[in-house]
Amino acid sequence: MTRSFVFTNHKGGVGKSTSATNIALGMVHLLRRANAANPRVLIIDTDSQGHASLVTTGRKDYGADDSLYTVLMADRTNAPQTLLNCVIQSQWDADLHVLPASPMLEGAERELMGVAGAPYRLADPLSKIVTQYTAVIIDTRPSFSLMTEMGLLAATDAIVPVEPRYLETVGLTSVIKKINDIREGWRHPALRVSGLLVTKMDSRIRGHNHLLAEVKAHPILGKLLVGVIPANEAVSYAHSNHQSLFTYNPAAPASKAYMQVVASLVRYLLTGGE
Amino acid sequence: MGRIHTDTRRMDDLLASVTSDLLGDVPQDFGDNTIRVERILLEMVRPDPVQPRRVLPESIHLRFHQNQITPTQALRELVQIVQIAARHRGRPFNNLLELLPNADNERDDEPTVTLTPEEQLLRDLVNLAITIRDDGQVNPLTVVDVSQGVTRLFRIETGERRYWATWLLRDFIPNYTGDGMIPCIIIPANRSSIFRQAKENTARSGLTAVALARQAALLLLTVHGYEIPAYAVGNDFFRQALDLDLRAKREYTDMILSAMGGIKRGQFSYIKGLLRLSDEAFELADRHAIEEARLRYVTGVASEYHAEIVRQIIDFNLSAKQVKELCEGDDMHDTKDESEVISPSALKLAKVTQAISSTTPKELARALMRQEGDADIARARLQAMRKLISETERYLTSD
Numbered sequence: 001m002t003r004s005f006v007f008t009n010h011k012g013g014v015g016k017s018t019s020a021t022n023i024a025l026g027m028v029h030l031l032r033r034a035n036a037a038n039p040r041v042l043i044i045d046t047d048s049q050g051h052a053s054l055v056t057t058g059r060k061d062y063g064a065d066d067s068l069y070t071v072l073m074a075d076r077t078n079a080p081q082t083l084l085n086c087v088i089q090s091q092w093d094a095d096l097h098v099l100p101a102s103p104m105l106e107g108a109e110r111e112l113m114g115v116a117g118a119p120y121r122l123a124d125p126l127s128k129i130v131t132q133y134t135a136v137i138i139d140t141r142p143s144f145s146l147m148t149e150m151g152l153l154a155a156t157d158a159i160v161p162v163e164p165r166y167l168e169t170v171g172l173t174s175v176i177k178k179i180n181d182i183r184e185g186w187r188h189p190a191l192r193v194s195g196l197l198v199t200k201m202d203s204r205i206r207g208h209n210h211l212l213a214e215v216k217a218h219p220i221l222g223k224l225l226v227g228v229i230p231a232n233e234a235v236s237y238a239h240s241n242h243q244s245l246f247t248y249n250p251a252a253p254a255s256k257a258y259m260q261v262v263a264s265l266v267r268y269l270l271t272g273g274e
Numbered sequence: 275m276g277r278i279h280t281d282t283r284r285m286d287d288l289l290a291s292v293t294s295d296l297l298g299d300v301p302q303d304f305g306d307n308t309i310r311v312e313r314i315l316l317e318m319v320r321p322d323p324v325q326p327r328r329v330l331p332e333s334i335h336l337r338f339h340q341n342q343i344t345p346t347q348a349l350r351e352l353v354q355i356v357q358i359a360a361r362h363r364g365r366p367f368n369n370l371l372e373l374l375p376n377a378d379n380e381r382d383d384e385p386t387v388t389l390t391p392e393e394q395l396l397r398d399l400v401n402l403a404i405t406i407r408d409d410g411q412v413n414p415l416t417v418v419d420v421s422q423g424v425t426r427l428f429r430i431e432t433g434e435r436r437y438w439a440t441w442l443l444r445d446f447i448p449n450y451t452g453d454g455m456i457p458c459i460i461i462p463a464n465r466s467s468i469f470r471q472a473k474e475n476t477a478r479s480g481l482t483a484v485a486l487a488r489q490a491a492l493l494l495l496t497v498h499g500y501e502i503p504a505y506a507v508g509n510d511f512f513r514q515a516l517d518l519d520l521r522a523k524r525e526y527t528d529m530i531l532s533a534m535g536g537i538k539r540g541q542f543s544y545i546k547g548l549l550r551l552s553d554e555a556f557e558l559a560d561r562h563a564i565e566e567a568r569l570r571y572v573t574g575v576a577s578e579y580h581a582e583i584v585r586q587i588i589d590f591n592l593s594a595k596q597v598k599e600l601c602e603g604d605d606m607h608d609t610k611d612e613s614e615v616i617s618p619s620a621l622k623l624a625k626v627t628q629a630i631s632s633t634t635p636k637e638l639a640r641a642l643m644r645q646e647g648d649a650d651i652a653r654a655r656l657q658a659m660r661k662l663i664s665e666t667e668r669y670l671t672s673d
Contacts, residue, residue, distance in 0.1 A: 033289050037462065080454065081317045087424045097424050128315045128455060132426045250285040263292035 004136035006155035012142035014161045015199035017051040020139040025244045026262030028095045042133045045101035046151045047141040053100035055242050056090040067102035072121045079125035092244050109146045123154040152182045157194035164208040195226035202231045227261035313455040318426050321434045323506040326488035327475050329434050332557045339506030345441045356396045373397045391561040402439035414457040418466040432474045468496050469533045476535035484560035487548035491515035497526040513549045544570050555580035567594040571601035
């Protein structure tokens with residue numbers, strides 16, 4: 001069964017897009033290395049800023065005819081085909097496909113307000129084509145808006161990237177609570193919080209070490225921890241070159257850490273989400 | 275800006291480190307090359323353009339596979355063709371469901387209605403669509419994954435009728451409650467086989483002689499290394515097989531004959547010979563499912579007469595014997611110089627002259643008696659023979 005991972009946190013700058021795009025590419029590489037018959041992974045960028053679209057496809061000027069916006073506005077019957085038409089190949093890898101975001105997504109929420117079934121406008125068409133991919137990675141915007149709800153309703157697993165700072169970790173429980181609300185409120189029992197990803201970890205900062213230790217010791221959060229990504233200059237250099245971290249510098253500490261996360265997620269895929 | 279690293283070896287090292295560490299106890303090779311069943315979006319499935327068995331009429335088939343019309347438009351055209359044909363025959367309909375036989379309205383004293391091939395096709399499709407609507411699609415299609423890049427596509431190996439019936443159900447028949455998906459058995463592209471497709475075709479009833487001819491051509495072309503295109507092709511593509519035979523590829527002969535339904539070489543040759551039919555005759559014969567035994571004689575006459583003879587076969591329901599007589603009449607033979615034409619009986623008699631040394635008069639007399647059963651008739655035959663021989667001698671002299 002294909003699993004759809006949504007990377008979400010209402011705090012901005014925690015590395016959602018960086019994690020989503022690099023983990024997606026890592027999965028493609030690892031699946032291919034393991035001779036998977038279908039190593040294709042789809043990234044869905046629901047953030048109108050379009051950072052994930054920009055780094056993976058080299059552009060972010062998608063509009064009314066070739067983006068997630070097109071899918072959300074399509075007639076319900078044609079939405080799956082529209083989705084297929086809007087998916088493009090990334091510049092990173094032939095098996096990494098992207099449904100790009102558009103700045104028009106800002107207005108989409110207003111346009112869809114009051115439209116029956118609006119929160120399912122991504123989940124429904126995606127469910128028709130999801131088996132064509134081994135995994136789907138959904139990048140969300142830094143807020144709990146309708147667009148983020150759509151992402152959560154289309155996903156099976158939520159991964160929460162978080163910086164090891166006091167206020168962020170305090171906000172973690174509210175993020176998890178919100179995900180649980182979506183699961184219960186929208187009757188989406190397949191959705192679960194599957195991972196906590198600590199990003200921008202600087203082991204030279206005592207506070208970071210302290211908070212990481214607290215997360216690890218926490219009875220619930222500790223079990224959810226899937227990886228710790230060190231703060232690394234290579235990340236921003238890779239971004240500015242529109243390259244993946246793995247291509248830019250596979251030896252960078254962040255690359256190695258991301259690859260460990262990828263391995264655990266691929267293992268999770270192989271064992272059927274156990 | 276930092277230095278760009280593109281060292282693929284180091285990337286491999288990174289991947290190797292995690293595959294051995296974290297995927298250690300998970301099967302490393304999960305290349306799922308097995309056959310699997312999935313529900314696939316109808317739009318992602320396409321019929322095979324070179325499938326020998328045709329569902330839609332040829333003109334619609336070609337335009338559909340040239341992407342000039344969508345599946346819905348293709349069906350709309352079929353419905354229009356059938357509506358016109360039905361109106362001409364005094365049985366107009368507005369709703370597709372009216373095509374289905376209604377047991378309540380049937381009367382025993384009413385004559386049986388003969389449907390046109392298109393009417394029959396549409397009625398069968400509607401019937402199948404209603405079955406799918408009411409009972410679900412029990413039997414999945416067999417499709418081959420031919421996706422390229424972001425274009426996800428599955429080519430139908432078997433089940434094209436179910437595909438069209440599902441489209442018909444979705445767009446033309448009321449009360450469709452499905453989700454636009456169709457259950458399919460997915461075969462990896464590297465396991466797709468023209469031989470399996472042929473076996474599946476011949477195992478089912480209703481494969482026409484023309485479809486068999488196309489199938490024979492595909493098999494021959496494949497084993498002779500011709501590339502089978504992934505787009506619609508005309509009859510000339512299949513006709514290339516007329517220059518090929520089984521002898522040149524003896525190692526495949528058994529496989530081909532088996533895929534054709536276990537037929538004999540002679541029958542294969544007859545079937546392949548149908549490729550000589552003109553385009554119009556080919557299509558007519560396919561639509562009306564005319565058997566090979568009635569078509570084989572048509573290929574012996576000039577191609578401009580093919581369509582007319584096939585039409586006569588259809589209109590008058592001619593038997594194989596009647597078709598033979600019709601085709602072996604003088605009018606439609608190739609316009610060769612009459613002096614060049616030698617009848618089979620003359621050739622047989624000429625051959626007999628070579629056997630004279632091994633035959634005694636007594637033996638010949640006994641053979642004549644056995645053949646005719648009467649001495650007078652046998653004598654008359656000999657006299658006629660003598661006359662023929664003496665006249666033949668005259669021609670030899672003058673020649």
